[in-house]
Amino acid sequence: MLLRSSHKNIADVLGLTKWRGAMGIVMRFYKGGNLRVLVLNDYIPLGLPLILRMAHETVTGVAHIHYCGSDKRLIHGDMKLENILLTEDLHVKITDFGCAKLANFTGSTATQNNDPQEKQPMTLYYAAPEKFQGAKPKKEQDVFSCAIIFYVMLCRDLPYSSERIFWEMIRNRIRPSCEAIQEMKNICSDNDRAIVQVMERMMTRCWEQDPGNRPDILVVQDEFQQHLATQDPAVISQQVTAAVEKMVINDPETEHNPTVPLNQFNLITGECHNESIQPQVQPVGNLQHYFRSQQQSSSTKPASSQSNITAPKTEIDAEGPERIQPLCAEPIENPSEHSQHPGKILMIGGTGSERDCVKYDITTKEHQHLPKLNIERTGFTSVKVGDIVYAFGGNNEAARKSCEMLNSDGQWQMLDDMLEARENAASAVIGNIIYVSGGRGNDQLSSCEAYDVNTNQRYKIPDMLEMRSDHGMCSIENSLYCVSGTNNKICEHFDTRAGKWNLIPPMNHGPTHGLSCVALNGKIYVTGGTVTQAAHHECFDPAAQKWFTLEPINNGRVYHGACVVNGKIYVAGGNNFLRTLNSVEVYSPTQNSWRHSFKLETPVHYHTVVALWTPTN
Structure with missing residues (x-):
C-alpha cells in the first residue's frame, strides 16, 4: 500500500526485486x-x-x-x-x-x-x-x-x-x-x-x-x-x-564494479538478460515509463554511465530477525580485488575459547583452526607486525605479564614477559615497535611500555596523563591515540618523536569501555562499548581535532574485536549484555553504513581480532 503511494516525506521507492528467496527495495539515494x-x-x-x-x-x-x-x-x-x-x-x-x-x-x-x-x-x-x-x-x-x-x-x-x-x-x-x-x-x-x-x-x-x-x-x-x-x-x-x-555530503559509493547493471532488467516483464541472476522485479506505482526510458537511454550510453544496482544479500542474525539488505546498500566486494588482496581475519582467545586461534576468510566465509595459544588468554591485546602476530597479557584469575607470538612457521612461541602484568590493556604498532598502554594490574594503570620486535628489547615510555583500562589505542604515522576506558571520557595523544602525552577532545558520548578502536585513512574509528546501547560509532579526525558521530552498528556490543581489511572495518563477536555474539559486521566509511557479513563458528567475547591481508595468507 505505502510503496504504491507517493509523499514528499517518505523515501522514494523505485522498484522491488527478488533474488533466490531474498527480496530488496530499490530506493533513491539521499x-x-x-x-x-x-x-x-x-x-x-x-x-x-x-x-x-x-x-x-x-x-x-x-x-x-x-x-x-x-x-x-x-x-x-x-x-x-x-x-x-x-x-x-x-x-x-x-x-x-x-x-x-x-x-x-x-x-x-x-x-x-x-x-x-x-x-x-x-x-x-x-x-x-x-x-x-x-x-x-x-x-x-x-x-x-x-x-x-x-x-x-x-x-x-x-x-x-x-x-x-x-x-x-x-x-x-x-x-x-x-x-x-x-x-x-x-x-x-x-x-x-x-x-x-x-x-x-x-x-x-x-x-x-x-x-x-x-x-x-x-x-x-x-x-x-x-x-x-x-x-x-x-x-x-x-x-x-x-x-x-x-556536514559531510556523501555521494553513492562507486569504488566497486556493479553486480548487476540496471539495464540488464526488463522491469515490466521481470525478465533479466543475465541468466545467472534471474531476479524478479516489480516496479512500483506508475514508474514503468521511468524505467523504460532508463533502459532505452542506457543502451546508448557508455558502460561507465549506466545506473547500477547491487544484488541484495540476506543475513539471518542470531541477535535479531532476518535482515534483507537494500539494493542501494553496501556493494558486494569485487572478486578481482580479493584475488589481489585475500581478506582474512584471525580470531584469538576469549571467553570460552581461551586458547583457540581461528582464521576466517571474509570472502568464502570458511574458517580454519590454527595451533592453539600456549596459555589461556581473555582480556588481552594483540597486534600484527609484518607476518608475525603478537599477544600480550590478559587474565586467568590474575593479570598476566606473559607474551607470545604466532611465528612464520604457524606456531605460538613464548616471549619474555612484559615489564608489568596487564589485563584489558591496549596496543598499537609504529614501525617495528609495539606499544602497550594501561590496563589493570592490581588497579588501573597509566603506565606504558614499548617492545622492539627486531632487538627483543622492552622499555618504558612516559605514563599516560590518565589511568585507563578497557580502552582503545591505535597509531597514525608517528603518533599514538588512547581513547576513553573505564570511568574515563578523556582521550590523549602521544607523539613518539617528542615523547610527550597531550589531551585531545573527548568523544561525543562517553565515557565508554570495552570498545573497539582502529585507524583507517588517517582517522580513528571507535565502535561499541558500554554506552548508548553499545551501538555507538564515531570517528576522530586528528587534522580537524574533532569527533564525528557516525551510523551506529546494527547489533550493539561490548568487549568485541575489530580490524581493517580492504578499506573496511570488520567488527566481530562481543557481548550485548544479554548474550555473547557470533555475528560479524562490516562498515564502509565511504558510505557510512553497516551490513552483516558472516557468523563466527562460536560466540566469543574478551578476544582479539587481527587482519591478515597479505597474499601469503
Whole structure:
C-alpha cells in the first residue's frame, strides 16, 4: 500500500526485486545522511526553526503512513533517528519499513491481524513501554517513538546514558530528564522559546505511559504546522546553508564494479538478460515509463554511465530477525580485488575459547583452526607486525605479564614477559615497535611500555596523563591515540618523536569501555562499548581535532574485536549484555553504513581480532 503511494516525506521507492528467496527495495539515494548523525554532531549548527521544520516533516510523514489507505492503516513500527533520511537541503524522508505492520482500525482501536505469539522487532530506546509487555502493534507506539525523536532533536543528546539506566527508567515509568530543555528556554529568544515550548509540550504528551492518553499524530502535525507558519522561510534557508557547510555530503559509493547493471532488467516483464541472476522485479506505482526510458537511454550510453544496482544479500542474525539488505546498500566486494588482496581475519582467545586461534576468510566465509595459544588468554591485546602476530597479557584469575607470538612457521612461541602484568590493556604498532598502554594490574594503570620486535628489547615510555583500562589505542604515522576506558571520557595523544602525552577532545558520548578502536585513512574509528546501547560509532579526525558521530552498528556490543581489511572495518563477536555474539559486521566509511557479513563458528567475547591481508595468507 505505502510503496504504491507517493509523499514528499517518505523515501522514494523505485522498484522491488527478488533474488533466490531474498527480496530488496530499490530506493533513491539521499545525500544528507540520516537525522541521527546530523543532530548528534554538536559542531553542526542547527537553528530551532530548522529543527521545527524537520520535526513537522517527520510527523507529516508518519501521518501519511497511518492514513494512507481507506480500510487499512499502516504502522511503521521502528521510528527512530536512523530511519529518517535527509535530502541535500535537509528535508525529511522516512525509510526502513522492515517492521511495518498493517492493522484494522475501528475508531481509535487497532486489531492486529497476526500471530499473537509473534514478537515485535524494536529499537530499545525508542520503543513504547507496552511493547515490552507483548502489546500488539498500534499507531500510538509510533507516536511514542516520535516523542523520543523530538527529545533528541531538542537536546542533541541521547535520552539514556546506558542500557541499564534505560531499563530502570522504563520499569519505574520515568522519562528522560528535561533539564537541558529548561536551560534552553531560559537563554533563547522569544521566538525560539515558543518553538521549544510547543515541541516539549507535544513530546511529553506523546510519551504518556497510557497509550490512550497520547495524541493522534494528526494533532501533533497540526500543532507543529501552526508554529511553523509563523517562521521566516529565509531564516530557515540560512540555517540550512549553515548546517550543510559543516556536514559531510556523501555521494553513492562507486569504488566497486556493479553486480548487476540496471539495464540488464526488463522491469515490466521481470525478465533479466543475465541468466545467472534471474531476479524478479516489480516496479512500483506508475514508474514503468521511468524505467523504460532508463533502459532505452542506457543502451546508448557508455558502460561507465549506466545506473547500477547491487544484488541484495540476506543475513539471518542470531541477535535479531532476518535482515534483507537494500539494493542501494553496501556493494558486494569485487572478486578481482580479493584475488589481489585475500581478506582474512584471525580470531584469538576469549571467553570460552581461551586458547583457540581461528582464521576466517571474509570472502568464502570458511574458517580454519590454527595451533592453539600456549596459555589461556581473555582480556588481552594483540597486534600484527609484518607476518608475525603478537599477544600480550590478559587474565586467568590474575593479570598476566606473559607474551607470545604466532611465528612464520604457524606456531605460538613464548616471549619474555612484559615489564608489568596487564589485563584489558591496549596496543598499537609504529614501525617495528609495539606499544602497550594501561590496563589493570592490581588497579588501573597509566603506565606504558614499548617492545622492539627486531632487538627483543622492552622499555618504558612516559605514563599516560590518565589511568585507563578497557580502552582503545591505535597509531597514525608517528603518533599514538588512547581513547576513553573505564570511568574515563578523556582521550590523549602521544607523539613518539617528542615523547610527550597531550589531551585531545573527548568523544561525543562517553565515557565508554570495552570498545573497539582502529585507524583507517588517517582517522580513528571507535565502535561499541558500554554506552548508548553499545551501538555507538564515531570517528576522530586528528587534522580537524574533532569527533564525528557516525551510523551506529546494527547489533550493539561490548568487549568485541575489530580490524581493517580492504578499506573496511570488520567488527566481530562481543557481548550485548544479554548474550555473547557470533555475528560479524562490516562498515564502509565511504558510505557510512553497516551490513552483516558472516557468523563466527562460536560466540566469543574478551578476544582479539587481527587482519591478515597479505597474499601469503
